[in-house]
Amino acid sequence: MTRESDPATRVSGIPAAVSRLAFAGINKSFFGVRVLKDVSFTVGSGGIVGLIGENGAGKSTLMNILGGVLHADSGEMFLDGEPYTPDNPKTADAAGVVFVHQELNLFDNLSIADNLFLRTQPRGVVPPFISRSRAVSRARELLDRVGLNRDPRLTVDHLSPGERQQLEIAKALGRDPRLLILDEPTTSLTTRESGRLFEVMRELAAQDVSIIYISHILEDVRDLSDQLVVLRDGSVVVTGPTNQFGIDGMVRHMVGRDLGQMYPDRKAAPTADVVLDVRGVTEPGMIKDVILRVHRGEVVGLFGLMGAGRTELARIVFGLDRHSSGEIHVAGRPVAKITPRKAIRSGLALVTEDRRTEGLFMESTVEDNVAMAALPRLTVGPGVINDRRLARLAQGAWENVGLRAANPRRQAVKSLSGGNQQKAVIAKWILTEPDVLILDEPTRGIDVGAKAEIYRLVDDLAAGGAGILMISSELDELLGTCDRLIVMRQGEVVREFARAQFDATTILSAAFGQDVPSPPTTPRRNGRERSE
Amino acid sequence: MSGLSKESAQRFALGNMSVILLVAVFLLFVLLDPRFLSVQNLLNIGAQASFIGILAVGMTFVLLIAGIDLSVGAVAYLAAVLMSHLLRDVGMSVVGVALAMILIGAVAGFLNGAATSLLRITPFIVTLAAMGVYRGLALGQSQSREANFPTELISVGASRPLGVPMPLWIFVVVLIVANVVLTRTSYGRQLYAVGRDATEATKAGLPVRRITWSAYVVSGALAGLAGFVSVIQMGTIVPAYGVGNEFDAIAAAVLGGASLFGGRGTVLPGALVGTLLVQTIAVGLVFTRVDLYLTPMVSAGVIFLAVVLDTLRTRRLDRLSRQRIRLETAVLVE
Numbered sequence: 001m002t003r004e005s006d007p008a009t010r011v012s013g014i015p016a017a018v019s020r021l022a023f024a025g026i027n028k029s030f031f032g033v034r035v036l037k038d039v040s041f042t043v044g045s046g047g048i049v050g051l052i053g054e055n056g057a058g059k060s061t062l063m064n065i066l067g068g069v070l071h072a073d074s075g076e077m078f079l080d081g082e083p084y085t086p087d088n089p090k091t092a093d094a095a096g097v098v099f100v101h102q103e104l105n106l107f108d109n110l111s112i113a114d115n116l117f118l119r120t121q122p123r124g125v126v127p128p129f130i131s132r133s134r135a136v137s138r139a140r141e142l143l144d145r146v147g148l149n150r151d152p153r154l155t156v157d158h159l160s161p162g163e164r165q166q167l168e169i170a171k172a173l174g175r176d177p178r179l180l181i182l183d184e185p186t187t188s189l190t191t192r193e194s195g196r197l198f199e200v201m202r203e204l205a206a207q208d209v210s211i212i213y214i215s216h217i218l219e220d221v222r223d224l225s226d227q228l229v230v231l232r233d234g235s236v237v238v239t240g241p242t243n244q245f246g247i248d249g250m251v252r253h254m255v256g257r258d259l260g261q262m263y264p265d266r267k268a269a270p271t272a273d274v275v276l277d278v279r280g281v282t283e284p285g286m287i288k289d290v291i292l293r294v295h296r297g298e299v300v301g302l303f304g305l306m307g308a309g310r311t312e313l314a315r316i317v318f319g320l321d322r323h324s325s326g327e328i329h330v331a332g333r334p335v336a337k338i339t340p341r342k343a344i345r346s347g348l349a350l351v352t353e354d355r356r357t358e359g360l361f362m363e364s365t366v367e368d369n370v371a372m373a374a375l376p377r378l379t380v381g382p383g384v385i386n387d388r389r390l391a392r393l394a395q396g397a398w399e400n401v402g403l404r405a406a407n408p409r410r411q412a413v414k415s416l417s418g419g420n421q422q423k424a425v426i427a428k429w430i431l432t433e434p435d436v437l438i439l440d441e442p443t444r445g446i447d448v449g450a451k452a453e454i455y456r457l458v459d460d461l462a463a464g465g466a467g468i469l470m471i472s473s474e475l476d477e478l479l480g481t482c483d484r485l486i487v488m489r490q491g492e493v494v495r496e497f498a499r500a501q502f503d504a505t506t507i508l509s510a511a512f513g514q515d516v517p518s519p520p521t522t523p524r525r526n527g528r529e530r531s532e
Numbered sequence: 533m534s535g536l537s538k539e540s541a542q543r544f545a546l547g548n549m550s551v552i553l554l555v556a557v558f559l560l561f562v563l564l565d566p567r568f569l570s571v572q573n574l575l576n577i578g579a580q581a582s583f584i585g586i587l588a589v590g591m592t593f594v595l596l597i598a599g600i601d602l603s604v605g606a607v608a609y610l611a612a613v614l615m616s617h618l619l620r621d622v623g624m625s626v627v628g629v630a631l632a633m634i635l636i637g638a639v640a641g642f643l644n645g646a647a648t649s650l651l652r653i654t655p656f657i658v659t660l661a662a663m664g665v666y667r668g669l670a671l672g673q674s675q676s677r678e679a680n681f682p683t684e685l686i687s688v689g690a691s692r693p694l695g696v697p698m699p700l701w702i703f704v705v706v707l708i709v710a711n712v713v714l715t716r717t718s719y720g721r722q723l724y725a726v727g728r729d730a731t732e733a734t735k736a737g738l739p740v741r742r743i744t745w746s747a748y749v750v751s752g753a754l755a756g757l758a759g760f761v762s763v764i765q766m767g768t769i770v771p772a773y774g775v776g777n778e779f780d781a782i783a784a785a786v787l788g789g790a791s792l793f794g795g796r797g798t799v800l801p802g803a804l805v806g807t808l809l810v811q812t813i814a815v816g817l818v819f820t821r822v823d824l825y826l827t828p829m830v831s832a833g834v835i836f837l838a839v840v841l842d843t844l845r846t847r848r849l850d851r852l853s854r855q856r857i858r859l860e861t862a863v864l865v866e
Contacts, residue, residue, distance in 0.1 A: 090737055105732050107725045109795045114721045119737055121718040129716045 019078070020045040020210035021066075021097075021179055026075035028061055028234075035061050037235045039075070043179065043227070046208040048201060050225030050242055052218065054254050054475075058234040059214055063181055066212075067099055068092040079179070096178030100185050104168050108157040113139040115156055116171055142170040145203075147196035162189045169197065173204075180204065181212045186220065187307060198224055216305050218247045218512060230254055248505070251512070255475070255504045263455055263480030268462035270298035270483050274332070275467035276348075276436040278317060281326030286312040287491045290326070294436060294467035299458060301478030302471045304488035304511050310471045311353055313488070314438050318350040319343045331435045344373060347435035351425050351442055353471075355418075359425040366408035366416070369424050370394040374431035397427040402453050419450025426457055437461055440471045455481050475504055487511050549841060550788050550805045557809060561816040568819055575697070577811050582699035583608075583758050583765070585807035587781035588788065589710045590754030592803045593747045595785050596714075597727045598794025599655040601751045603644060604781055605774030606666035608759035611636040612769040613670040615759075616679035626688050626764075633756040633763075640666055641752015645745035655748075663778070671771060679769040689764030699761045706754065711800040723747065727794030783834065784810045810834075 019042040028036040036058050043049045053059050064070040066077065068086030077084045079095060086092035092099075106115050113135040114121075122138060124131035132153075139152035148166040156164060165185060172180060182201075186194045201211055201224065215221050221228070221242070228242040230253040238253050245253075276294040281287065287309040294300045302310050315321045317328055319338035328335050330346045343350075352358035360369050371378065371394045378390045391409070398408055403423040405411050413424055422442060429437060439458070443451045458481060462468050472478050478485055479502050487495040487510040495510040497503075545552065561568045587604045594601045611633040618624070618632065640662070647658040691698050714720035726733045726743045734740050763769060788806025790797025797803075813834055817827050 089735065093737070105735055107728045107732070107795070109728050110721060110724050114724075118721065118725055119718075121721065124716075129712070130718055130721075132716070 019043060020047070020080060021084075021212075022078040023062070023066075024076045024078065026062065026065060026072045026077070028058075028065065028070065028073050035234045036065075036072070037233075039231070039234070039236055041229050041236055041239050043210045043212060045080070045210055046205050047227060048205050048211045048213055048225045049227045049229055050221035051212055051214045051229050051231065052216075052221055052250060052254060053231035057231040057254070059231055060183075061234075062231070063099070063183065063212075063214070066092070066097060066181065093175065096176060097181070098172045098175050098177035098179070099181045100168050100172045100183065102184040102187065104164050106156050106164055106167060109155065111153050111155050112143070112150060112159075112167060113152040115167065116142060116152070116174055138174075139170075142174050143167075145173055146170045146200055147193075162193045165189055166193060166197070169200070173200075177204075177209055179210045179212070181214070183214045184216065185213075186215065186217060194220070216512060218250050221250070222247060248509075251505050251508050255508055263477075264452075264459050266299075266483075267459055268297045268299070271296045273297075275330070276317070276469065277327075277329035278313075279327040279329065281313070281316060281323050281328065283312070283316060283321065283323040285491075286321070287316065287323075287488075290488075290491075290493055292469075292486055292493060294469050296435075296465050296467055297462050298484065299462050299468040299470060299482045301482035301485040302469060302488060303473075303475060303478055303485055303507060306473065308488040308511070309491035310488050311440055312491070314350060314440050314469070314471060317343075318348055318438065320350075344432060347433075349373070349429035349432055349434035349437045351422075351429060351437070351439040353440040353444070355421055355425050360413050360421060362414040363412055366398060366403070366405050366411055366413055366424055367391065367394045369413050370397050370408075370427045370431060373428050377432070393431060394427075397431045398424065400430060401427045401457055403427060417450075419453075422450065422454065423457075426454070430461070434466055436467045436469065438469045438471070441473065442470065443472070443474070443477060451477070475507060479504065479507075489513055549845060550802065550809065553787065554805055554809045554812065557812055557816070561812065561820065564816075564820050568816065573815070573819070577808065577815050578700050579697045579765075580815065581807050581811040582697075582703035582761050584777065584780045584784055584810060585703045585804065586706050586754050586758040586761060587777060588784035588803045588807050588810075589706055589799050590751035590758075591778075591781040591785040592788070592790050592797050592799055593710075593714075593723065593750045594655070595727075595782075595790040595792065596723045596794060596797050597744050597747045598730070599648060599744065599747060600659060600782065600792070601641075601644065601748060601755075602656070602659040602778045603640065603662035603666055604751060604755040604758070605777035606663045606670070607637050607640045607752055607755035607774075608762065608777070609769065609774040610640065610666045610670040611756040611759040612763055612773065613674045613679050615763065616681060616769070617673060619682065626685060629685065629763075630757065630760045633760040634753045635756070637756020637759065638749050638753035641749040641755070642745075644752060645748030648748060649741045649745040667774075674771060676771045678771070681763050681767050681769075683767070685764050686767040689761075689767070699765055702757070702761055706757065707800055707804055710803075711798075714799055719743070719746075724795055727796075729795075780810050780814075780831075783831075 021043040024040050026036055026039040065072050068088045068091055116139050117135055121130040122134035136152045146166045146169050213225055225242045228245055229239045230237050273296040274293050275296045278292045281290045290313055304310050316323045319340045330348055335346050371390050380386050401423040403420050442454055458468055483499055485497045486493055614636055615633050644659055644662050647653050648655045689698055722738050722743055726740050730740050784806035785803055787809050788802035
């Protein structure tokens with residue numbers, strides 16, 4: 001065998017001859033930004049590889065290339081030693097590369113059996129018709145394997161989220177995978193259901209199915225996988241047998257970097273004046289007993305994994321969603337039965353996570369968008385808009401945020417770049433002169449330069465006496481811009497860090513729910529004790 | 533526990549809205565006039581229901597994929613007019629006439645489907661335009677005069693094999709075939725998937741465009757067949773024939789449980805029950821001698837009510853399932 005010359009053999013760990021899958025030098029750029037840099041690793045046949053990394057480390061891009069959704073700029077993949085070049089998800093599927101995605105792909109108006117065999121219904125005696133009895137019995141076999149004890153004739157809308165996840169896994173098994181990729185499969189599973197899933201995975205591995213397991217729950221990755229691959233900033237930083245890594249080691253490899261000079265020197269300093277006071281706000285299933293305070297001049301970061309309840313909290317505070325108990329005080333006054341209208345009037349502003357659908361009227365002009373929230377302040381008499389004043393104020397606002405557009409008075413917002421759109425959203429809220437500004441992922445999908453400008457704006461606003469609550473999944477930017485950092489996990493505030501205590505590893509551990517000894521200022525897992 | 537049974541009662545009521553409404557409306561008319569219950573009257577409702585019923589079955593296919601077909605009345609008229617012209621020159625068996633009219637309808641539906649699935653134009657606009665085009669074509673052909681058909685066809689329409697009027701037989705066959713297609717073929721199940729979420733269906737590897745297209749072909753073909761039923765029932769087709777019937781068909785399908793948002797609906801019992809409901813109201817209004825000018829208002833009101841109920845039902849069902857998700861996440865959080 002002359003396998004030595006094969007690029008795949010040069011990659012770490014297992015030689016390509018016995019490997020199920022080999023990535024060899026995969027590169028991928030989006031708009032000139034390299035998101036994957038020379039990624040190489042192998043997955044042994046019948047092996048379970050844990051793939052971990054922070055949000056944005058390149059896991060999804062890599063998996064999309066594997067699944068034929070995206071195509072690598074350079075590099076090769078080998079499946080059982082053969083070159084593997086999936087054109088689209090269908091060819092990946094046909095090659096036995098099967099995905100279970102975090103978001104489910106089920107039709108809740110159809111039965112379990114219909115979902116399992118949507119394309120390949122078992123044929124009945126008369127060809128065009130399907131045999132329901134055979135579909136049902138084959139469905140039962142698959143459901144048994146994942147431990148889902150439900151009638152296959154039941155429509156999917158009767159299933160709990162966990163059961164749906166199990167069904168999704170059953171669906172994957174029905175496609176005879178050679179390589180199974182599970183992306184955060186346990187987010188909606190109970191401990192027992194997860195346990196059953198892990199059994200299934202081990203059985204599959206014993207039957208020579210290879211598995212790539214992606215999860216933020218590091219204990220699961222540790223217990224389950226035999227090889228570990230850590231991605232950071234698009235590169236494989238380390239691979240090796242999982243038992244060589246402790247949880248701490250995993251986290252360190254995931255984070256390991258220094259903060260750049262992206263962040264402004266802080267002009268603002270927190271005062272003692274509480275401007276936003278969230279007192280034990282609870283909404284069952286979303287957030288639980290959240291207590292937090294933001295002072296004038298303070299920038300508070302809200303960190304957590306996806307699904308930790310940060311956005312839910314922001315929406316509740318701004319009155320977009322209901323809450324069942326707790327109080328919200330803005331600038332010292334309680335706001336009862338809060339709605340967005342009341343929230344704006346009492347001095348709150350929310351820059352939403354998704355500016356395209358929730359922050360802007362994409363077809364309207366920059367000026368109209370910027371003026372939108374402040375319109376009630378710009379009217380004379382019974383609702384007549386003072387056009388000249390509006391133009392002057394709006395222009396002041398967009399100049400203030402450094403928004404660059406050819407003709408902001410005429411130009412539709414949708415023609416702006418992502419960064420400038422975000423600035424338009426912020427300009428809109430600056431016009432309302434908010435006491436509290438909540439920013440939900442304000443720098444997602446915008447370029448580095450615009451990011452830095454937004455950090456500067458945040459600091460300016462705080463210096464002007466506003467309280468800022470900034471939600472982000474990028475720990476770096478919170479570390480760089482915040483005075484204080486609050487970590488949420490599973491709907492609760494679990495930890496709080498003052499700037500002096502900022503330490504990426506400790507903060508990440510808190511978000512992941514790890515027991516890492518820490519400065520004793522705040523008790524873990526229970527906000528109530530802190531407030532009393 | 534009581535909360536659970538209340539929830540399941542709600543689910544039952546929302547899921548069987550159409551049957552409950554049919555019984556209620558029927559009882560109302562019986563109370564207003566006991567003669568409403570007579571066998572003759574019931575057969576009347578049945579025979580007259582065939583035309584709308586066949587349109588409603590086709591409409592159900594289109595609604596399932598989250599589309600709509602406003603051209604069905606015009607297609608039925610076009611098929612009838614073209615047929616009457618054909619019959620002047622060519623002799624044809626009764627079955628031949630039926631097949632030819634189905635084919636004319638299918639071609640019309642094929643064009644609708646092409647515009648919606650290939651050009652990706654909103655089905656509402658496509659079929660609204662098609663309604664005008666097809667009716668215009670037909671009116672041009674008929675010179676706005678009545679189209680007359682051979683007596684041979686009328687005698688078939690008047691025949692009663694096993695005591696049941698011919699139009700009703702045709703309706704029954706359509707119901708059964710359509711029901712088998714929807715429930716017992718891959719194609720049928722895929723219609724539901726496409727209507728629930730076309731993007732997800734594409735991801736699941738379904739030929740979404742072809743499936744969408746085919747629903748309009750089915751709707752068009754059945755509109756042609758509905759035209760045939762009218763031809764053998766009446767023998768004469770007036771220029772105003774089919775005007776506004778798309779509304780009745782949509783109402784019947786929606787009252788029968790088809791969702792305007794796609795992915796939900798059945799032929800049996802759905803479209804059947806919906807058709808009977810629409811027809812019962814129409815006949816009932818005549819029966820109870822409601823002012824002729826009020827009749828369109830009342831039927832429009834009923835259709836509006838149907839859509840309101842559909843919206844409420846969808847929202848309510850969504851909320852019922854969403855609450856469950858939240859509850860279980862709450863348990864998880866504990």
